[in-house]
């Protein structure tokens with residue numbers, strides 16, 4: 525999947541309203557979460573895929589410092605955040621120390637009243653469960669009905685177990701969509 529070429533070719537601007545559909549929203553800095561998002565998108569029928577972009581790119585050390593601040597956020601672009609009318613949402617994020625600011629920025633702005641939501645997290649190797657637990661709380665506070673979660677260790681992407689886990693996650697979200 526190429527960045528933001530689907531489903532709005534040639535533009536970074538999503539439609540004004542998103543409704544009656546599956547929406548897959550993710551942020552990825554180095555591509556792992558984007559790969560998982562693309563593999564998940566294949567399991568849903570014509571989802572709307574939107575990639576969160578920070579207002580501007582920052583250096584690794586800048587992101588790392590920000591990631592140590594609980595709840596840290598940055599302005600974001602390229603995504604619709606009023607998702608009250610969608611059938612289901614899948615939200616994907618890398619695990620960053622205590623906060624991934626572009627994703628925290630999305631969750632802060634998102635309107636998700638009762639939307640069945642699946643959360644997936646990619647990570648390098650530590651502290652992922654506690655992070656996922658906090659993310660579930662935060663997304664539920666934004667109004668979402670969290671129906672499925674998935675942890676993906678980055679060096680497992682592409683393995684048979686990975687594909688089985690994606691199948692189960694996608695099935696759980698599809699079962700609960702409105």
Ligand SMILES: Cc1cc2nc3c(=O)[nH]c(=O)nc-3n(C[C@H](O)[C@H](O)[C@H](O)COP(=O)(O)O)c2cc1C
Pocket residue numbers: 551552553554555556557558587588591617618619620621622646647648649650651652678
């Ligand atoms: C600023 C920063 C902080 C990170 N903190 C953690 C961490 O606390 N635990 C962990 O397992 N991985 C951590 N990682 C690794 C990422 O979660 C992992 O590489 C992820 O799959 C990257 O996703 P992406 O390629 O979609 O950006 C961190 C990466 C960055 C850039």
